[in-house]
Amino acid sequence: MIPARRKLLVGAVIIVAGLAFAAYHGARSSMVYYLTTTEFALRPELRAARVRIAGRVVEGSVAKADGESRFAITDGTTRFNVRFRGPLPDLFAEGKDVLVEGRLDGDGILRASQVISTHPVEYKEKHPER
Numbered sequence: 001m002i003p004a005r006r007k008l009l010v011g012a013v014i015i016v017a018g019l020a021f022a023a024y025h026g027a028r029s030s031m032v033y034y035l036t037t038t039e040f041a042l043r044p045e046l047r048a049a050r051v052r053i054a055g056r057v058v059e060g061s062v063a064k065a066d067g068e069s070r071f072a073i074t075d076g077t078t079r080f081n082v083r084f085r086g087p088l089p090d091l092f093a094e095g096k097d098v099l100v101e102g103r104l105d106g107d108g109i110l111r112a113s114q115v116i117s118t119h120p121v122e123y124k125e126k127h128p129e130r
Contacts, residue, residue: 032101037078052101053080053110054118059094069115073100080104084112091117 033043033051040046040053055073061081062071069084071094082100092098092115102112 034099036075037073037080038075040080041078047104050101050103050113052099054097054099055080056097057092057094062094073098073110080110081108082110082112082115084115086115088115089117091119 033046033049035043035046035051035053037053037055040051053073055075058072058074058079062069064070067085069086069088070081071084072079072081074080082102084100084102089098097118099114099116099118100110100112101114101116102110105111
């Protein structure tokens with residue numbers, strides 16, 4: 001006969017292990033790699049993974065057709081073509097920095113599920129004379 005204390009301890013261990021597994025699995029499934037275009041190109045093991053890539057929108061690369069936006073991003077060294085279906089952020093423009101989240105398809109095109117505009121961290125006062 002197993003004492004009640006031991007049963008309680010085994011039950012508590014099982015519950016804690018289950019919660020730890022659920023937390024780990026949830027955190028792992030929501031993780032997204034954040035890379036530059038060159039870092040992504042150098043990590044072939046991430047080709048099938050969902051990634052978030054930082055880059056600058058290449059001048060003259062933006063085209064829109066049939067509800068899909070096509071553009072290229074680069075970090076100055078490596079370039080990736082991107083396709084995105086949906087509204088682009090208001091601050092999206094050629095020559096501006098963006099974060100693109102998505103997966104690379106078999107054609108080498110990054111299919112974006114999200115495009116986020118970013119801006120430089122520097123702050124410039126609009127009216128320095130004030």
